[in-house]
Amino acid sequence: xxxxxxxxxxxxxxxxxxxVAAFLARARAGQRIGLLISLAVVLCSxxxxxxxxxxxxxxxxxxGWSAPLGIGLVADGLxxxxxxxxxxxxxxxxxHATRYFAPRLSHxxxxxxxxxxxxxxxxxxxxxxxxxxxxxxxxxxxFNLYVTLELLGLSAVPLVALAGGPSLAAAMRYLLVxxxxxxxxxxxxxxxxxxxxxxxxxxxxxxLAPGPAVWAAIALMTGGMLLKTAVFPLxxxxxxxxxxxxAPVSALLSAVVVKATFYLVVRLWAQVFxxxxxxxxxxxxxxxxxxxxxxxxxxxxxxxxxxxxxxxxTVAQLGYLFLVFSLAMAPEAAADAWRAAVLFAVAHAFGxxxxxxxxxxxxxxxxxxxxxxxxxxxxxLPITMFAFGLAGVNLMGLPPSGSFIAKWWMLIAALRGxxxxxxxxxxxxxxxxxxxxxxxxxxxxxxPARGPRIAVPxxxxxxxxxxxxxxxxxxxxxxxxxxLLEVGNPFSPAPGVPQ
Amino acid sequence: MSLSTLYAMTGVALxxxxxxxxxVQRHLLRKVLALNVLGSAxxxxxxxxxxxxxxxxxxxxxxxxxxxxxxxxxxxALALSLARRLKAAxxxxxxxxxxxx
Numbered sequence: 016x017x018x019x020x021x022x023x024x025x026x027x028x029x030x031x032x033x034x035v036a037a038f039l040a041r042a043r044a045g046q047r048i049g050l051l052i053s054l055a056v057v058l059c060s061x062x063x064x065x066x067x068x069x070x071x072x073x074x075x076x077x078x079g080w081s082a083p084l085g086i087g088l089v090a091d092g093l094x095x096x097x098x099x100x101x102x103x104x105x106x107x108x109x110x111h112a113t114r115y116f117a118p119r120l121s122h123x124x125x126x127x128x129x130x131x132x133x134x135x136x137x138x139x140x141x142x143x144x145x146x147x148x149x150x151x152x153x154x155x156x157x158f159n160l161y162v163t164l165e166l167l168g169l170s171a172v173p174l175v176a177l178a179g180g181p182s183l184a185a186a187m188r189y190l191l192v193x194x195x196x197x198x199x200x201x202x203x204x205x206x207x208x209x210x211x212x213x214x215x216x217x218x219x220x221x222x223l224a225p226g227p228a229v230w231a232a233i234a235l236m237t238g239g240m241l242l243k244t245a246v247f248p249l250x251x252x253x254x255x256x257x258x259x260x261x262a263p264v265s266a267l268l269s270a271v272v273v274k275a276t277f278y279l280v281v282r283l284w285a286q287v288f289x290x291x292x293x294x295x296x297x298x299x300x301x302x303x304x305x306x307x308x309x310x311x312x313x314x315x316x317x318x319x320x321x322x323x324x325x326x327x328x329t330v331a332q333l334g335y336l337f338l339v340f341s342l343a344m345a346p347e348a349a350a351d352a353w354r355a356a357v358l359f360a361v362a363h364a365f366g367x368x369x370x371x372x373x374x375x376x377x378x379x380x381x382x383x384x385x386x387x388x389x390x391x392x393x394x395x396l397p398i399t400m401f402a403f404g405l406a407g408v409n410l411m412g413l414p415p416s417g418s419f420i421a422k423w424w425m426l427i428a429a430l431r432g433x434x435x436x437x438x439x440x441x442x443x444x445x446x447x448x449x450x451x452x453x454x455x456x457x458x459x460x461x462x463p464a465r466g467p468r469i470a471v472p473x474x475x476x477x478x479x480x481x482x483x484x485x486x487x488x489x490x491x492x493x494x495x496x497x498x499l500l501e502v503g504n505p506f507s508p509a510p511g512v513p514q
Numbered sequence: 515m516s517l518s519t520l521y522a523m524t525g526v527a528l529x530x531x532x533x534x535x536x537x538v539q540r541h542l543l544r545k546v547l548a549l550n551v552l553g554s555a556x557x558x559x560x561x562x563x564x565x566x567x568x569x570x571x572x573x574x575x576x577x578x579x580x581x582x583x584x585x586x587x588x589x590x591a592l593a594l595s596l597a598r599r600l601k602a603a604x605x606x607x608x609x610x611x612x613x614x615x
Contacts, residue, residue, distance in 0.1 A: 158578050165585045169592060176596060183603055184610050187596050191545055194589055195536060198552045201582065202529060205556055208575065209522070209563035 022063035023075060023090040026098060026149045029055050034142035042135045046113055049138035053106040056145065060102040064095045064499055072503025074155070087215065089155040091503025093357065096496060097152045097278050100361045103485065104270045104368045105145055107478045111372050112137055112263040114472040115379070133177045133261060140177075141267065144170035151275050156214040157204045160279065164200060164243075168193035171272055175260040182259035189256040192242060196276075199239030206232035216287050225291040233288055237300075243276040245330060246300075246337055247307035254314075254326040262375025265322065269329045270368035274360045277336050284340065285353050285506045294344050301341020305440040307334030312447035316454065321374045321384040324451060325367070328410065331444065332363050335418075335425070338437060342428040353506045355424035358493060362417025366409035366486035372479040373403045376471045386455055391464035398476040400459050405483035407452035412445045417489025521562025528555035540612040542597045546590060553586040 033052035037045035067073065072091040080086070116134040118127065147166035154160045172193065176186035204214070210228045213219050223229065245253035253273075257265050284292065311331025318324040336356050343352035376399040377392065378384045393400035409416035422441060429437040489496070532551035539545055557579045564575035601607045 158581075162581060162585065165589065169588060172592060172596070176599075180603075183596065183600050187542065187593070187600060188609055190589070190593055190596060191536065191549065194549050194593075195533075195552070198549070198556060202552075202556045202559065205525075205559045205563070205575075208560070212572075214574070 021075060022059045022066060023073065023088055023094075023153050024077070026056055026059040026063065026102075027088075027146055027153065029059065030142045030146040030149065034139045034146060037142055038139035042131065045135065045138045049109060049142060050113070052142060053102075053109045056149070057102045057106050060095070060099045063090060064099055067092060067095050067502045068499060086159055087155040088153040089216075089503075090153055091505045092500040093278070093282070093503075093505035094152040095502065096357060096361065096500050097274070098149055099499075100274070100364050101145065101148050101152075101271050104364050104482065105141070105267065107482050108263045108266045108270075108368055108372065109141070111266075111375070111475050111478040112141075114475045115261065115263050115375055117472075129179055136173070136177060137261075137263070140170050140174050141264075144174065144267070144272070148271065148275055152278065155216050157207065157216070157219070158214050161197060161201045161204060164197045164276070164279075165194075167272065167275060168197060168243075171268060174264045175256050175268070177264065178259055178261045180259075181255075185252075185255040185259045188252050192252045196239040196243035199235045199242070203232040203234075203236035203239070206235070216282070220287040220290075223287065223290045229291050233283075233291060233296075236283065237280060240276045240280045241300075241303070241337075244273050244280070244333060244336075246303055246333060247310050247330065248303075250307065250311070250330045250333075253330055254323055257326040257329060258320070258322040262322075262371055262378060265325075265374075266368040266371035269326065269371060270364040273329065273333060274364060277333070277360060281353060281356065282505075285343070285349070292344075297340045297344030300337050301339075301344075301437070304334040304337030304340065305437065307331060307337065308440055308444040309334075309447070312444060312451065315451040316447065319386055321377065321386060321389075321455060322371070324386070324455065325370050325374060328370075328448070328451060329367060331448070332359075332367070332410070335359055335422070335441075335444065338440065339425060341437065342425065342432065342434070345432055348428045348432065350506045351424060352428050354497065354500060355421045355428070357500060358424075358489065358496065359418055359421035361496070362409055362421060362486050362489040365482050365489060366406040366416075366418070369402050369406040369479050369482035369486060370410075372475065372482065373399045373406070376475050376479060379475070380471050386458065389455065389458045390462035391459070393459045394464040396471060396476065398473075398480050399471065400456070402476070402479040402483040403459075404452075404456055405480070406486055407456060409483075409486040409489075410452055411449045415490045416487045417493070418486075420490045420493050518562050518565065522559055525555045525559030525562060528552075528558065531555075540608050542593075542600070542607045542609070546593045546597070549593070550586065550590060553582065557582055 029052055033048055037048045040048060067090060075088045077086045116137055118130060144167060147163050147170060151163035154163055172186050172190040175182055175189055206228045208214060211219060211222055242249045257269050260268060308331050311327050311334060315324045315327035315331060318327060336359060339352045339356040343349045374384055376396060380396055381388060409418050412418045412422040426438060426441055528551055532548045532555055535548035536545055539548060560575040560579050564572045597607050
């Protein structure tokens with residue numbers, strides 16, 4: 016198979032070099048570099064998707080060294096979907112950030128200085144994070160995954176801290192949690208390596224034998240990733256971190272970063288660990304997910320600030336992703352359940368990014384994000400509130416949004432398996448989501464507009480709307496995404512990737 | 515008990531110790547130290563189990579430990595600089611929930 020260009024390698028290398036260049040450049044040039052790299056990575060992810068559809072899954076040994084000696088990259092349908100999701104959310108959020116971090120008229124010189132500081136460091140950090148994300152989706156061995164996990168944490172934490180003030184404590188907590196998660200993963204990797212002597216995912220899935228060391232490794236690695244994905248009851252760090260970060264950073268963290276660790280759990284549970292997994296383990300994750308949906312939604316209803324409401328909504332929506340593990344333990348339903356989870360993750364990524372960008376617009380326009388101060392704001396910011404509403408439709412799981420289709424598949428799988436308790440949670444979760452979305456939309460749509468007319472740059476409104484539209488479109492274009500997702504058969508324990 | 519089992523058991527014990535300290539210690543410097551103990555425990559396990567066949571050493575875990583040390587140093591540096599900024603902002607090197615009343 017001769018491929019004209021290696022899109023997978025480019026999608027890691029470009030943001031990495033871009034990050035260094037943006038770090039060395041001045042703020043203005045850094046932003047230009049960032050936008051240019053964003054465009055290039057979007058093209059790479061499209062190129063990779065088209066190439067995979069044409070040629071099938073791909074394996075690449077960096078520097079011509081293949082596993083077990085070298086570092087291997089594998090691009091299959093699942094990696095391509097995650098890469099594409101990240102590229103779209105990242106590029107649109109980056110456009111939003113050019114205005115969000117723009118210098119503002121301010122009489123306070125300290126405020127102007129901290130805005131300049133954010134503007135200066137957003138791009139290098141975000142491009143580093145992007146490189147780490149793409150490398151994570153493409154890595155084919157357990158130790159590289161550890162390195163990408165740490166890179167991801169080390170770039171995400173300073174992004175949170177960019178907001179200053181209360182975000183410093185949230186960033187510190189996030190760093191401690193993130194490192195604990197990564198070290199638990201590495202300890203698991205050490206146990207697996209001492210038991211089997213391989214790190215490569217494909218090889219490992221072929222020889223994995225159940226035993227105490229392997230079970231301990233699975234528990235540690237999954238536990239570490241659950242902590243980093245903020246699955247109930249390990250979600251305590253997420254709301255402060257996601258709510259206190261600058262709005263574009265919140266969008267990236269809630270939409271993409273938590274999905275990266277979720278992707279790892281899916282990759283391992285669907286492809287590597289099945290030989291050593293028990294039915295009960297999947298049920299445990301499923302019930303944690305169900306508890307997350309209920310707890311997160313109820314907490315979202317009780318918040319009085321929009322960004323905290325959205326952060327708790329993320330806790331709830333992540334619950335759906337883990338509810339699927341309970342359904343996926345039935346072999347005949349597994350592939351469908353994983354598909355539903357991935358579609359849900361993508362639709363939520365677009366939708367939640369739109370919501371956080373919209374909350375950033377409200378924050379800029381009103382100077383606060385209190386829900387009780389929203390009266391009549393939709394008359395002032397119609398596009399932003401329309402984006403909020405559309406993305407809200409996706410959160411509620413109404414047709415034709417992406418999460419409607421995903422929830423529909425989950426419902427069918429739960430009904431077929433006779434899992435009535437999960438059906439109940441799925442329905443309740445949607446109702447609660449409707450309640451907390453309407454808590455924001457209600458006051459925003461009603462009442463006369465108060466206060467002075469407020470100006471928000473058009474670009475900030477339109478990027479939010481574009482992401483909201485995409486979350487709805489994800490449901491309509493589902494057949495194309497499924498065709499891509501099937502490449503390389505990521506949801507079968509014996510993968511069809513060429514060695 | 516073979517030497518490598520001893521190393522492995524020590525690694526597990528250190529990991530538990532570090533985890534415990536991370537949860538109960540309130541001073542951020544101690545939390546960062548706890549994370550470093552967790553890291554060293556993992557490295558000890560990796561190197562202790564690094565053998566291929568009989569007594570031939572396996573180079574792969576050593577390479578992993580070297581990379582791991584680099585990562586641990588960077589993460590510690592980031593944690594320390596964040597802790598300093600927290601100290602400057604609030605006067606104490608603690609998370610808000612661990613503040614004395």
